[in-house]
Amino acid sequence: MKIGVLALQGDFIEHRHSLDSLGAESVEVRLPGQLEGLDALIIPGGESTTIGKLMVAYGLLDALRAFAREKAIWGTCAGAILLSQDTGREQDLLHVMDIRIARNAFGRQVDSFETELHVPFLTPAEPPYHAVFIRAPIITEVFGRASALIKLEDGRVVAARQGKLLATSFHPELTQDTRFHRYFLEMAQLPHAE
Numbered sequence: 374m375k376i377g378v379l380a381l382q383g384d385f386i387e388h389r390h391s392l393d394s395l396g397a398e399s400v401e402v403r404l405p406g407q408l409e410g411l412d413a414l415i416i417p418g419g420e421s422t423t424i425g426k427l428m429v430a431y432g433l434l435d436a437l438r439a440f441a442r443e444k445a446i447w448g449t450c451a452g453a454i455l456l457s458q459d460t461g462r463e464q465d466l467l468h469v470m471d472i473r474i475a476r477n478a479f480g481r482q483v484d485s486f487e488t489e490l491h492v493p494f495l496t497p498a499e500p501p502y503h504a505v506f507i508r509a510p511i512i513t514e515v516f517g518r519a520s521a522l523i524k525l526e527d528g529r530v531v532a533a534r535q536g537k538l539l540a541t542s543f544h545p546e547l548t549q550d551t552r553f554h555r556y557f558l559e560m561a562q563l564p565h566a567e
Contacts, residue, residue, distance in 0.1 A: 383419020
């Protein structure tokens with residue numbers, strides 16, 4: 374499989390390392406033409422406002438929206454924000470997932486944290502998944518065709534899925550655990566987007 378990683382800003386190199394360790398071919402994407410021939414795309418963590426502005430500058434917004442109609446996209450942290458319909462503030466978004474997001478929902482950088490998540494759909498389901506949250510967003514609303522995948526103990530949603538679109542508030546690329554990347558590769562092989 375050939376997986377693109379949006380490489381405008383953020384931790385795209387770490388995603389490439391995770392994909393490469395699973396035997397997938399990974400390529401950096403900065404221009405619309407580089408989406409050709411890809412099976413899927415990851416939008417990494419970083420600064421969502423900056424990534425959004427760069428997507429506009431490089432003519433990627435419409436190309437990514439078209440890509441999302443056919444292929445799998447996974448947004449982690451800032452990437453999840455960019456997939457959403459609304460963040461409660463003015464910024465460039467793809468508007469492809471039926472989710473609303475609150476940016477920096479846990480607070481500032483010093484409020485970043487790590488926790489164990491029980492994720493039964495990962496293979497294997499045990500041990501719990503060690504999730505890294507850095508200035509993380511929260512998915513405040515899941516509606517339409519999207520569904521919540523993972524909630525914290527207090528009920529806040531930190532992962533959602535809509536067909537072949539995946540949004541996670543945390544950073545799987547910052548751990549050695551590649552189960553989420555494997556899950557995304559399996560999603561990317563589904564016959565069509567919902």
